[in-house]
Amino acid sequence: MSVFTPVSRPELETFLAPYELGRLLDFQGIAAGTENSNFFVSLEKGEFVLTLIERGPAEDLPFFIDLLDVLHDADMPVPYAVRDRDGHGLRQLCGKPALLQPRLSGKHVKAPNNQHCAQVGELLAHIHLATRERIIERRTDRGLDWMLSAGAELLPGLDAEQSGLLRSALQEIEAHKAQILALPRANLHADLFRDNVMFEGTHLSGLIDFYNACSGPMLYDIAITLNDWCLDADGGIDLPHAQALLDAYAGLRPFTAAEAELWPVMLRVGCVRFWLSRLIAARDFAGMDVTIHDPREFEVRLAQRQHVALKLPIAL
Structure with missing residues (x-):
């Protein structure tokens, strides 16, 4: 427990x-x-x-x-x-x-459908719209600098394939760090996984666990969310689910050209963040009666995000 x-x-x-x-x-x-x-x-x-x-x-x-x-x-x-x-x-x-x-009502959804994903996209847009004009500043302790330092520390303990995947991702973060930090900002949930959202039937009834919330690029929040809600059986992106989420979000807060350009990068950044934190948790809490999520899930998702066909919906 x-x-x-x-x-x-x-x-x-x-x-x-x-x-x-x-x-x-x-x-x-x-x-x-x-x-x-x-x-x-x-x-x-x-x-x-x-x-x-x-x-x-x-x-x-x-x-x-x-x-x-x-x-x-x-x-x-x-x-x-x-x-x-x-x-x-x-x-x-x-x-x-x-x-x-x-305590909010409802249950977690393990196998979301398009409707679930659309409601999650709408809620995320509402959070960003409610805060982007008056951002409450908080720098995350699991941000880009943390990823670069924690990743470098963990590299020696990985096998050759894992270290190659992570090293490439860290180099990409370093190369795009300034561009990422210049993207449109708001307050972020930054941990909007399926186990943090509740539904009553098909109605979204609650969003919990804001203890990773911070200020930062809105696109990062979207990438984290999509990386958990819109998955196929192999850890790749389920395109219909993803399109439902992105279209619902964009209907309230349109994406910018800069966000569209960095979208594949940000999907990979979102994978790196949780791969590293889970590796650290597995190391630090080994043998303890504590829930430890499998780090390999995000290793697989990062590998799957090396080529991203999904594009952000941009108004012409």
Whole structure:
């Protein structure tokens, strides 16, 4: 189970009392997390998710609270920090920064169809449109510089085929770094995988886990999303799914010529980011009772993205 910091019932009851949400009925750890400790919490006045922040500097946490408030105020189906009786959304539990958020309804979709992908594309566009004029700045700790340094560190431990694939990708990142950073920007979710989106039937009902959110190129967010939502059986791009996602997004926020030019590069960058982070997690948490996603999934996807036929829809 991916609960890095265990919480006892008395500790949790003391923590929850200032929220005045009634008696604690039940709580349980959530196994799906890979970086923070998460718990489902049932109270007399509703269902909530408690997150103990395990990674990243505490000074970044007001960013997450502010961003989610902006998106919640824009009527997007996102969680937000519940305030206690004194108006505090960020508190401490077991020595860790802690947030209590409403639990959103719905279930994750393992095998998305075109309609699912289109709704995800629309939601991503709404996030970008809601923030691009007033970006809340936060530099990601898993950005291009991190990829270059972490990749160089991991190269010696890879086999010849893997190291060739990664080395080529790192050289491409270095060559296009300035162009990527000059692309149109907004606030990004930066981790919009299938297990972070919920549906009720065919209706998108919730988007969760904003702890990788940052400011940066909107195209990067789209590449990360498409790399998980629009896959064929071999890790390649499912073109109908991808076209549905991109068309829905472009209907709200048209792509630029610079984005179209860098699109294949950005798809590869998105693969590199998660290949490296999963390799590090597999190394650091080996033998621990922690959910570790298979690094090879993104190694395969990076290999598949060496030749990209899919183009961005550009208005003529």
